[in-house]
Amino acid sequence: MAKDPYTLLGVSKTASDADIRKAYRALAKKLHPDVNPGDDAAANRFKEISAAYTLLTDKKLRAQYDSGQVDASGQQQNPYARASSGGFHGEGFGGFERAGFGGGMAGGQDDMADLFSSLFGMNMGGQTGGPRRQGYGRTQRAQPKNGADIRYKISMSFAEALKGGKKRIKTKDGDALNVAIPEGVVDGAVLRLRGRGHAGVNGGRAGDAKVEISVKPHKYFSRDGQNIRLILPITLKEAVLGAKVKVPMPRGTVSLNIPAGTNSGTTLRLKGKGLEGGDLLISPQITLIDPKDPSLISWAEAADEVGSGDIRDVLS
Structure with missing residues (x-):
């Protein structure tokens, strides 16, 4: 029975x-x-x-x-x-x-x-x-029938995508899937977990779990193929006199020499500091720490323009 x-x-x-x-x-x-x-x-x-x-x-x-x-x-x-x-x-x-x-x-x-x-x-x-x-x-x-695939979507920060690591997904049935995120995964990539989908019938193989990766945009970092682009805030003093600064990266800090007289829009390159042999491309951006600082305002009001000509002549 x-x-x-x-x-x-x-x-x-x-x-x-x-x-x-x-x-x-x-x-x-x-x-x-x-x-x-x-x-x-x-x-x-x-x-x-x-x-x-x-x-x-x-x-x-x-x-x-x-x-x-x-x-x-x-x-x-x-x-x-x-x-x-x-x-x-x-x-x-x-x-x-x-x-x-x-x-x-x-x-x-x-x-x-x-x-x-x-x-x-x-x-x-x-x-x-x-x-x-x-x-x-x-x-x-009876003919074997393979199980259907199950799709998931996970979101991660730009830093997590660069470093890779582990992510845990909770399924609708209350189970958990451990997903290995490869280093440098790109937005929209689909990872396949074989055999983690629906069960097959009549000896058919189980379906797969397909995990789509969504990488959140970063305010300062972006991807350009294997290169990493960075908009780097620098002070007015660093731009005029030059400086050696520490740049915090998702995978560790790097050192950068800012040449004296650096303007916003300049691109500095650190070879091999990107992904898989790519470069780190740095665009310094002059940033006022406190635009309403009274001493800065007083200095600007008393300062004479240095040099001659109109700075916006390049636009004509």
């Missing part, structure tokens, strides 16, 4: 669809044949919980089971059915065969056999080769 599907999944009869999915995924991770190669007991348990999950996530079948219209193996509770000529027979979940149904119920039972064959997609009755349907002089083997 087939086992109670609620007992197999370890859930109550009032469990929600989400609770059933969560329980199934937790068991499937432990019992999947890829995790337990050569373990027949684990393989049979995996088939049982998969069939139980399929029955309980089909609202109509679950209602029929709860009301006693079908038993735990999906067999209709019909006291007048003959085991040798009609109905479903075989032990365990998914062990259904159709053997030439007769009488007025044949069409409905044919449909039910097809439904169970497509839903359960496995043979639990000690038979081999997957579920079969007999009739019209031929035998058909």
